[in-house]
Amino acid sequence: MAVESSRITVEPGKMGGKACIRGLRFTVYDLVSYLASGMTEEEILREFPYLEKEDFLAVYGFFAERAI
Numbered sequence: 001m002a003v004e005s006s007r008i009t010v011e012p013g014k015m016g017g018k019a020c021i022r023g024l025r026f027t028v029y030d031l032v033s034y035l036a037s038g039m040t041e042e043e044i045l046r047e048f049p050y051l052e053k054e055d056f057l058a059v060y061g062f063f064a065e066r067a068i
Contacts (some may be wrong), residue, residue, distance in 0.1 A: 026065035028059045
């Protein structure tokens with residue numbers, strides 16, 4: 001398993017090799033899509049209780065690194 005960070009993982013064969021949150025079948029793009037649709041962090045955490053507040057920071061950092 002290739003690790004992007006302790007919270008963002010990339011595993012060949014899982015979710016098409018897309019970046020996932022903590023090895024879950026929940027991609028960073030899924031999280032960003034919910035945010036872009038207008039959901040708040042709190043709403044997302046209620047809807048997906050297996051996510052953690054720290055996951056948001058990891059996803060923001062993931063995209064920030066790629067924006068440079």
